[in-house]
Amino acid sequence: MSISATQRVRIEILVDAPLVRLVVATAKEAGVTGYTLVRALGGEGAGGAWREDRVTGAADTKMIFLSVTTTEVADQLVEAFTPLLDSHRLIVWRSMVEVIRSEKF
Amino acid sequence: MSISATQRVRIEILVDAPLVRLVVATAKEAGVTGYTLVRALGGEGAGGAWREDRVTGAADTKMIFLSVTTTEVADQLVEAFTPLLDSHRLIVWRSMVEVIRSEKF
Amino acid sequence: MSISATQRVRIEILVDAPLVRLVVATAKEAGVTGYTLVRALGGEGAGGAWREDRVTGAADTKMIFLSVTTTEVADQLVEAFTPLLDSHRLIVWRSMVEVIRSEKF
Amino acid sequence: MAGTLGVLFSPVILFFILGALAAFARSDLTIPEAVGKGISLYLMAAIGLKGGVEVATIGFTLEMVLAGLAGIALSFVLPLPAFFLLTRLGKLDKVNAGAVAAHYGSVSVVTFVTGVEVLTAGGLPPAGYMVAVLALMETPAIIMGLVLARGKAESAGGKHGQSELLRETLLNGSVVLLMGSFIIGILIGRDGFVQIAPVFEAGFRGMLCLFLLDLGLIAVRRLREARSLTLPLAGLAIFIPLINGTIGAVVGTLIGLDQGSASALAILAASASYIAVPAAMRLALPQADPGLYLAMSLAVTFPFNILIGIPLYSALAQGLSGL
Amino acid sequence: MAGTLGVLFSPVILFFILGALAAFARSDLTIPEAVGKGISLYLMAAIGLKGGVEVATIGFTLEMVLAGLAGIALSFVLPLPAFFLLTRLGKLDKVNAGAVAAHYGSVSVVTFVTGVEVLTAGGLPPAGYMVAVLALMETPAIIMGLVLARGKAESAGGKHGQSELLRETLLNGSVVLLMGSFIIGILIGRDGFVQIAPVFEAGFRGMLCLFLLDLGLIAVRRLREARSLTLPLAGLAIFIPLINGTIGAVVGTLIGLDQGSASALAILAASASYIAVPAAMRLALPQADPGLYLAMSLAVTFPFNILIGIPLYSALAQGLSGL
Amino acid sequence: MAGTLGVLFSPVILFFILGALAAFARSDLTIPEAVGKGISLYLMAAIGLKGGVEVATIGFTLEMVLAGLAGIALSFVLPLPAFFLLTRLGKLDKVNAGAVAAHYGSVSVVTFVTGVEVLTAGGLPPAGYMVAVLALMETPAIIMGLVLARGKAESAGGKHGQSELLRETLLNGSVVLLMGSFIIGILIGRDGFVQIAPVFEAGFRGMLCLFLLDLGLIAVRRLREARSLTLPLAGLAIFIPLINGTIGAVVGTLIGLDQGSASALAILAASASYIAVPAAMRLALPQADPGLYLAMSLAVTFPFNILIGIPLYSALAQGLSGL
């Protein structure tokens, strides 16, 4: 479709602020070399509604962990997170993307 | 492709801050059970450029409403929003994603 | 899949804050008519870790430039950015999305 | 230090000019939006408290009631001539004209605050209850603007019905904070205020400087990106406040307000909302162009009022009281 | 100005009530989270400095050591009855009961600060070293809560081992800032403090008003969205602080603290953490429901303590000292 | 209170140390970036105003012009020896060496502000016009750094031409705010300043404490994540300011500045930019490594100057004036 484009997986994990360090550590162990965090403003799910809150312990303020990586690493990532999904209330989804400098991902 | 992955739709709606409540209410009526809001910083389109602004009424400051849901709900969502797209200047797009705990979406 | 949906390309570029103006200008030259910027909070890659920082020159604080556009414009965009990817340390990926009001993109 | 030139040398106005010039020159100077919002909340709390404490000291008077009623009446009435001008001279359709007219019937907190600073420096401090008048004037114009935009017959409907909208407007953050602080001011009185005066009184003028710096930046940036602002509309964004300011000064003098308070009523009438009304209009009249109403109220009327309007309206009120 | 009614007319409390009412009425009034966080850091630095400066002036005493030891002991012990009540009356499982119990053993900085304001206004200022006691009490309850939740046998494990968690908790931002400012206060003494007093002393009460406005908003919004808060649990969120406050008052009086300091210890014991502990629990007991423990500590206990608890515990401490 | 040890017990420096220690210990203490940015803008406005008011009081002098010219000359010249050292001892390529050299030719506002605090506490307040010198020194080094990085022949080109870059640098937010506030200070004079002094004067030192706490956190966090900082480069990040500080002290003394102002010029020369220059370099020399130049200027030079450099340069300037 375009110059030297390669298929990679874009994986997004919704994670509570206090658990970000844990998610990053787990992702790195699974082989992720790059990621970006985005702050979320609020949301709603089975556990009710929340909104961004930096004043209190913000135990339910969420961030989006975003990583573009290979299918293999993404699979390993999902495997590594599966036991945590329920206990840590993580939300994960993935989709295919095309990247340009494939050596970066 | 991976352990117990299921196809879902990731739908994103760009919405002006004062209209967020309306969009959330409409989405819930269409059957959405979970969503996350992300604050946007600025942008440009047919209506000119804008930048984040919390000082004034911020009538054109935008947020991203993000929901991962089933194809059926996504279709209903699009249908519910179609009459609003022009009048409320909403911008919508959707793509396929794989989710892990499919019962969550 | 749904009412009057059309295929478009969602392109995301991770860019350092001081380079945003340059990226926007380049994108507009490539034919992009609409885009949205999102502030990132932190991340890690080959060049080490960074976190949001508005106090100093923030030369490595990143934003996400997000645009949904046609395949042709996306191709031109990628072409326009290819010489900058290494020199300006940009990260780019793209995927297919469906849009509703196709004339907007 | 009264008079136009004296006003221009007030630090508050100079910081506004600095912000405007920086934005004109395309400087990247920016106040973080969270900080700007924080300062604006602070200013509302401070002005509310101050007004309440004054009322607690002086007590309730008939003048107060008259001023409140006049404010409500003005907020209802002022959108009418504005709507007429906007459709005829401005060539706006009903929806956009109604939305813009609502802004001009309502009020701008910072224009008021800056006016109070200028009047106080000139020896004509308005009465404390004018803060309550300010809060009372925010909402009625919204209802009027909607009626004008939609025609009486057609009802609002949709997810957000008329009553829901009214609730949201009456409970708009700035109205709640202003009125709440005003009442707290009445409750605590001068004695209770002393403890928090270092923040809410001593700090006020300096914070206002920083806020006007921010508004100078925001207003001019908006002016540059305003696509739908035609020359006739820009002209109306100056002409309408002149009319409204005159009406306000006349009404204030007629109901017997002191010169400072009559000037403040004129400033309120002349000012255009850029907080409560834009948010309400985005919701109630989504088809109206926010780029247009924010450009008019924030990018043209606000700077005009700050730099030229305030001394003008106050001179007018003083002149009228001499008749 | 002491007494319950006097307290309610303090501006600090009135702003809290304003925030709570605004959130009840679903107003969109919001303090930007960055600004709220900034004010909370300011308050911690200010209270730390003030305590340190006082200790520098008065010097170290045996009382100080006793108060510190009592604080640590209370933080370890108080989760026990709370855990018992939460499992029996509250019908919580061990994990959730342990998480909630940790909150009640630990302390709330703003409850303490508000208490100090009220006590000082009432002529019973607590000693400066109570700030150090506050910092000492933040952490032990976390360990205790974890032990209760997991049973002694089972170890923590996982990516974040027990020691890692302990390190993170001890170096929690609020603990570090409180203790750091306290030590800076000791080092600079009264003379060094004079230069920065306009910010950290004169500004304190006004900033506290703005912060309590924010907490009023946050607490009530949390209450509205609290799904897992049953009536028995809401009752315990009032009953547990009453018990803990009584224990604190008794202990404070027994170890010979002055009335103000004994009242402050009671307030600390009665207060429930909503900064350090929720973050630690999310990490160490991820299965526990954050919606629950934040609703109890922030949405019920905090307002109860601010409005009713503080004058109650201080009256109790005064009564006990008279025995 | 002069002398190195006295400086270390200033609250301003102690808060910097607290931030640094917290970051070393990996505490999660963080000032929200919006708040940090807000404080930094406040400090620039305050220092600008103060300088301008002083100039308005004292009037224009030849000394002022000389200091300005010396500042501009230093900013142009200082990148040269730095570039030489960075390529030879630091083994950097031309692009990175040029980028880093630009930082050392330019100035750090907070180093200056802290220096002024220390000098004033030591009885040697620098003249008010030094603020203008500060603003004048920000930009020339950027041009020089680019020339060094690219060689004279090669032109800039690309989307952002040379002139565009120059415009952006000259209109950099911090330069505009500093110069703008300086001019406002001149216009309003002592009388106009009185009204806003509670915010911009009384609050200054306390706000500086909070800002240095933030910078301590930021600097040490950057140090930990610095990948490209070799030992020789870290050494140069101390050695270059020592050279530049010495040159600044000599030049200041030669052109006849008073001891305080000569010390301030030395501090400016020794300081390294971490606001205007990094942003400009990211744009003009995108291939240069931002991790490197921020690590050197912010993580090594800034703490060195705050803790050791400032008293050293001022002692040097005092010594020289005695000759």
Ligand SMILES: Nc1ncnc2c1ncn2[C@@H]1O[C@H](COP(=O)(O)O)[C@@H](O)[C@H]1O
């Ligand atoms: N289907 C979804 N799409 C987007 N975000 C979701 C979705 N479900 C849950 N979330 C987010 O994840 C958070 C926790 O979800 P839950 O565990 O279901 O309460 C919610 O508050 C949302 O912010």
Ligand SMILES: Nc1ncnc2c1ncn2[C@@H]1O[C@H](COP(=O)(O)O)[C@@H](O)[C@H]1O
């Ligand atoms: N193609 C696009 N891709 C991403 N964002 C867009 C796009 N078009 C519009 N937007 C966003 O939506 C806002 C409103 O668009 P418009 O109604 O075209 O002015 C813009 O300011 C952008 O933030």
Ligand SMILES: Nc1ncnc2c1ncn2[C@@H]1O[C@H](COP(=O)(O)O)[C@@H](O)[C@H]1O
């Ligand atoms: N694979 C990736 N997925 C998501 N973000 C990435 C990825 N790689 C790099 N980034 C982001 O881009 C920044 C610069 O990457 P790098 O040039 O590799 O240091 C990182 O700090 C991340 O924020």
Ligand code: NA
């Ligand atoms: Na008006």
Ligand code: NA
């Ligand atoms: Na407690």
Ligand code: NA
């Ligand atoms: Na320098």
